[in-house]
Amino acid sequence: MGRLSELYRDADRFLREYTKGLKPRDVGRVFRREAVDAYRTLLDDHGEEARPGLWQQVKVAFLALSYQLSPGRRVLFALALLMGFLGFWDADLRIAFLPGLALDLWELLTPISLLLFVLLLGLELADRIRVRDELEIARDLQQDLLPSGTPPIPGFTVVHSYRTANTVGGDYYDFLPLPDGRWLLVAGDASGHGMAAGLLMVIAKTALEIAAASDSHPEAVARVVHGSLLGTGGNRGFMTLFCSRLDPRTGELEFVNAGHPFPFLRRVGGEVLELGEGSMPLGLSREPRWAATSVQLHPGDMLLVYSDGMPETVHAVSRETYGYERLRAHLTRGGSPRAAHDRIQADYASFLGDESPTDDQSLLVIGRNPAEPRDQPE
Secondary structure, three states: OHHHHHHHHHHHHHHHHHOOOOOOOHHHHHHHHHHHHHHHHHHHHOHHHOOOOHHHHHHHHHHHHHOOOOHHHHHHHHHHHHHHHHHHHOOOOEEEEEOOEEEEHHHHHHHHHHHHHHHHHHHHHHHHHHHHHHHHHHHHHHHHHOOOOOOOOOOEEEEEEEEOOOOOOOEEEEEEEOOOOOEEEEEEEEOOOOHHHHHHHHHHHHHHHHHHHHOOOHHHHHHHHHHHHOOOOHHHOOEEEEEEEEEOOOOEEEEEEEOOOOOEEEOOOOOEEEOOOOOOOEOOOOOOOOOOEEEEOOOOOEEEEEOOOOOOOEOOOOOOEOOHHHHHHHHHOOOOHHHHHHHHHHHHHHHHOOOOOOOOEEEEEEEEOOOOOOOOOO
């Protein structure tokens, strides 16, 4: 009885450890979303070959999966499939090895087929672990490039957050103090996401800091960043950018918007404005055109700067889009920058549920502190 209790405890401990972090919808999501995404990814290079018909779909899927493997592993994969197929094709065929020892064909080939599949799985997982470790290093380096605390802008409160769809993301924002007391506030979104977008982000940050040291006007900074991205990665190497220069003493905000989602400015009275005009992202056009302009931030005003990852999120089940108007509505409700930021994040988390985001997200709420009431003379 004691032995059975011990076995039960061991089994229970193993089961808890094995299912650690498992959520109710995780298994269903493997078939509903991850399998579909994997199929589409595999067909990226063979999509033109896919035609209606089960056999054609199976053929293209097999070739697409095979060509993701190295030549040696590709042969093992085909051999494992062939052995499994032959084993089930004629399960009654018996093969005699020694006198008195005979095995059905499926008893011989099926275990070998399974062992080959396990070997291939182990090899691919080892590769994935190595890539994961490298990506985690890249993620840590990227985190060091983003602001870690609250920028000490006199008279202003800033709340910000960042979330990547993959280990490495392409969203970027920063707060750079300038020698004359003004601040450069920037937010950008590199094309795509993952490692390629992260590399573009690093290029843009380096160019931006060099530009700010010589001419901090937003248009001049945008042109330097544009020049560094032009030709990088071909047509895929582009980036949206909201580049602004804030004077904390007067509240003047000069800005250029190069293809970035229009920030929302909430006036202290409750009116919400959109800042920006339609223009091309950086790194696309040889002769870009941006409209540099300025706006006055009054005490109690609040600015919301964000990337498109949050408002353009489509729920995997309902197919509903989160939407820009939900961001605007939360900002309209007012409150402190912290309250507005946390309200948006809580609503988005509720909208997302157990699903994972499919794009990088950055959210910045910048508020000019209300004017302190003056003491009335007695």
